[in-house]
Amino acid sequence: MTALFNFQSLLLVLLLTICTSTYAHYVFPGIMDRNKDNYLVGPFWKCARVGERLSPYVGIACVVMAVVEFVG
Template sequence: MTAFFNFQSLVVVILLTICTATYAHHYFPGLMDRNRDNYFVGVLWKCARIGERLSPYVAIACVVMAAVGYIG
């Protein structure tokens, strides 16, 4: 079963994408900012913005999902 059919897995994939894009944007800001109109890099650029601006909420969501995965 893919992550798109399971809500918990979908949330984990989205959180991992946000965290990875934020990390990559920290080390390669010019690459992502220059190509933000491109479809794939544009989605990563938007995820990086979410990770930068809402980092406390993303961190809390990561901790909650880790706890749910540990318990469940």
């Protein structure tokens, strides 16, 4: 079953995308800011914004998903 059809896996992929995009924006801010209107880099720029502005909630969600993966 792919991650698109399993809700738990979809949430995990979304959280990992947000975390990775936030880290990439922290390391290479110029590349992502310059191409934020690009159809290829734009969604990752938006994920980086979500990760920067909602970082406590994203961190809590990552811990919850880790516990769910460990228990389940």
